[in-house]
Amino acid sequence: MSKLDSYLRLDQMPHFTCPGCTHGAAWKSMIKAIDDLNFDKNKTVMVCAIGCAGRLPVYLDFPSIRTPHGRALSYATGVKLANPELNVIVFMGDGDAAAIGGNHLIHTARRNLDITAIVATNEIYGMTGGQYAPTTGEGRFASTAPYGMIENQMDVCKLVEGAGATFIARGDVYHVKELKDLIKQGISHKGFSLVEILTTCPTHFGRRNNMKKPSELVENLKDLTITKKQAEKLTEEKINNKIIRGILLQKQKPEYVETYDRLTGFQEEGGEK
Amino acid sequence: MKDFVLMQGNQAVAEGSLAAGVKFCAGYPITPSTEVIEILAEKLPHHGGRFIQMEDELASIAAVIGASAAGKKAMTATSGPGFSLMQENIGYAAMVELPVVIYNAQRVGPSTGGATKPHQADIMQAKWGSHGDSPRIALIPGSVEEAYYFTIEAFNLAEKYMVPVIILMDELLAHMRESINLPDTSKIEIVERRKDALPPCDYQPYKIDETDIPILPPFGGEHRYNISGMIHGEDGIPDLSPDTIDACVRRINTKLEKYYNDIIIFDYEPKNGADLAIFAFGSTTRPAKGAINKAISNGVEVDLLRPITIWPFPEKELKKAAEKVDKIIVAEMNMGQTVGLVKQAVEGRAEVIQFNKVDSNHISSEELYKTIMENN
Numbered sequence: 001m002s003k004l005d006s007y008l009r010l011d012q013m014p015h016f017t018c019p020g021c022t023h024g025a026a027w028k029s030m031i032k033a034i035d036d037l038n039f040d041k042n043k044t045v046m047v048c049a050i051g052c053a054g055r056l057p058v059y060l061d062f063p064s065i066r067t068p069h070g071r072a073l074s075y076a077t078g079v080k081l082a083n084p085e086l087n088v089i090v091f092m093g094d095g096d097a098a099a100i101g102g103n104h105l106i107h108t109a110r111r112n113l114d115i116t117a118i119v120a121t122n123e124i125y126g127m128t129g130g131q132y133a134p135t136t137g138e139g140r141f142a143s144t145a146p147y148g149m150i151e152n153q154m155d156v157c158k159l160v161e162g163a164g165a166t167f168i169a170r171g172d173v174y175h176v177k178e179l180k181d182l183i184k185q186g187i188s189h190k191g192f193s194l195v196e197i198l199t200t201c202p203t204h205f206g207r208r209n210n211m212k213k214p215s216e217l218v219e220n221l222k223d224l225t226i227t228k229k230q231a232e233k234l235t236e237e238k239i240n241n242k243i244i245r246g247i248l249l250q251k252q253k254p255e256y257v258e259t260y261d262r263l264t265g266f267q268e269e270g271g272e273k
Numbered sequence: 274m275k276d277f278v279l280m281q282g283n284q285a286v287a288e289g290s291l292a293a294g295v296k297f298c299a300g301y302p303i304t305p306s307t308e309v310i311e312i313l314a315e316k317l318p319h320h321g322g323r324f325i326q327m328e329d330e331l332a333s334i335a336a337v338i339g340a341s342a343a344g345k346k347a348m349t350a351t352s353g354p355g356f357s358l359m360q361e362n363i364g365y366a367a368m369v370e371l372p373v374v375i376y377n378a379q380r381v382g383p384s385t386g387g388a389t390k391p392h393q394a395d396i397m398q399a400k401w402g403s404h405g406d407s408p409r410i411a412l413i414p415g416s417v418e419e420a421y422y423f424t425i426e427a428f429n430l431a432e433k434y435m436v437p438v439i440i441l442m443d444e445l446l447a448h449m450r451e452s453i454n455l456p457d458t459s460k461i462e463i464v465e466r467r468k469d470a471l472p473p474c475d476y477q478p479y480k481i482d483e484t485d486i487p488i489l490p491p492f493g494g495e496h497r498y499n500i501s502g503m504i505h506g507e508d509g510i511p512d513l514s515p516d517t518i519d520a521c522v523r524r525i526n527t528k529l530e531k532y533y534n535d536i537i538i539f540d541y542e543p544k545n546g547a548d549l550a551i552f553a554f555g556s557t558t559r560p561a562k563g564a565i566n567k568a569i570s571n572g573v574e575v576d577l578l579r580p581i582t583i584w585p586f587p588e589k590e591l592k593k594a595a596e597k598v599d600k601i602i603v604a605e606m607n608m609g610q611t612v613g614l615v616k617q618a619v620e621g622r623a624e625v626i627q628f629n630k631v632d633s634n635h636i637s638s639e640e641l642y643k644t645i646m647e648n649n
Contacts, residue, residue: 012510042495045493057501058501058511061497064497064498064499064500065339065342065369065499065501066500066501066503067335067338067365067502068361068362068502074333075339076339077299077336078335078336078337078338078342078347079492080339081297082296082342082344083344083491083492086493103332104328104332106328107327107332257323264319265318265319266321266323267321268321
């Protein structure tokens with residue numbers, strides 16, 4: 001039995017994801033990060049919602065809550081404000097986080113509440129059968145974009161930067177060691193942190209976009225992404241065709257609950273009034 | 274010693290929440306309920322709780338349910354349009370059996386309707402607003418003082434029965450100010466959620482004992498379990514086998530049945546010789562009482578049938594009243610939301626007369642008196 005097995009609900013295995021899906025690599029990176037941080041499982045709450053990514057807590061042995069579609073961050077906000085001692089991690093897919101939950105993503109980032117949002121971006125709605133997401137690239141095909149994607153592709157990291165997030169990182173399921181470190185730093189960050197993980201969906205995305213082999217999609221991530229350091233050496237034109245990995249933003253700002261408790265003179269019950 | 278204070282309806286809801294032990298409120302501004310979140314924003318931190326203004330009503334009720342999962346008494350305040358937005362999540366709370374209190378100051382609808390004017394037209398929405406079959410308790414106070422007491426009762430019922438409880442008032446009562454008798458809060462019964470869960474090795478969140486009510490220990494303790502809006506088995510893990518679906522849907526929808534007498538609050542004192550009754554609630558209570566008093570002074574005995582618990586609907590009480598009276602006038606500020614329920618409850622034992630007013634003026638005692646005399 002591996003050390004990481006203690007984080008799993010092994011009686012729920014095998015899990016439901018399709019052959020070739022890379023959500024597993026994302027989950028494992030997250031579990032490794034939590035393990036490295038020596039978090040108490042009882043004090044680490046997993047919040048997820050709907051879709052392939054939302055199914056995660058079924059398999060993880062944490063206190064967990066699966067919320068209605070798009071609302072994971074709002075539930076997490078309530079959990080954290082009710083008990084700020086808890087480590088609150090929200091794992092979402094890109095449709096969940098950026099489409100139906102987009103408003104909550106903006107405002108949770110803005111508040112700088114000390115929770116971590118992990119967004120698995122695979123450019124597609126897998127669970128419902130391959131419809132396009134706000135993150136689907138222009139010209140890509142989806143079951144609801146049979147003539148190609150018309151809309152602009154959303155950059156989740158830039159969105160939360162504009163909203164006021166204080167830690168933003170992007171990793172992918174090819175560079176898993178680097179991904180674990182990014183998640184670890186995101187969770188350790190005091191304030192709102194977002195880690196976007198580029199994942200792959202061979203069943204619905206690859207099949208419609210000439211990348212039928214699961215390995216092709218993962219190899220594509222290797223070619224498509226560059227580190228922040230590599231990007232610094234490239235011209236803007238060349239960067240435009242690439243996706244930058246690594247910590248994209250990190251700054252210290254007062255965290256929401258700390259500020260709330262200080263400004264309001266918050267007292268736990270039984271404390272001085 | 275009696276302690277009289279001048280209080281607004283919304284204020285009574287906020288103060289009642291604090292007395293009940295609310296520790297979390299998330300809300301979004303909406304007339305005519307906003308005073309509740311303004312008061313709690315100021316007072317909660319000094320009562321060991323936190324308030325947050327969310328980006329919309331979906332986020333507000335979601336945060337409230339999250340706080341409840343972490344073990345805190347939690348509430349939100351809203352009005353019609355916001356109440357509509359909350360429905361999916363209220364259904365979720367009912368499904369996962371986390372207690373929450375939702376205050377809805379009803380205003381003129383449908384749609385944006387009229388923010389500063391009253392209706393009583395969210396009664397069906399309070400029970401049936403979300404998809405699927407799921408339980409609710411809803412209380413309708415009839416005065417500012419009752420708003421205070423029944424807000425406390427709403428929290429007690431929520432924690433006791435692990436169910437969303439809705440306080441239905443209306444703009445008229447929400448913004449009404451009257452002198453109320455504040456109780457000695459140390460003498461009010463305050464109910465806390467059950468804490469006697471089995472040890473973690475034997476624990477399953479939805480393995481129910483003879484009470485029919487689950488014990489869900491706060492996140493952060495020794496019990497690690499999954500809360501899910503998907504059909505789940507006793508272990509809280511999704512399971513779509515027909516047996517599990519049947520067991521899950523039936524139990525949540527029948528769990529309140531054995532507690533009917535504890536949940537139903539119904540104001541009815543039968544008078545000798547009354548052949549007629551008025552069924553009225555909320556801010557229509559006082560005009561109904563005024564009309565009844567006037568009728569009595571003119572020699573006509575009339576009973577008042579007043580539900581304070583509107584969900585579950587007080588069918589047994591109505592059936593009993595219908596054995597005695599010949600006619601029931603159902604007076605409500607909507608197009609007729611409870612009249613069908615009354616008819617269903619009395620099963621033809623009494624004639625049911627519909628009285629609806631939707632122009633946003635309150636139902637007056639004069640017009641009810643006139644209706645009484647027409648039907649006498």
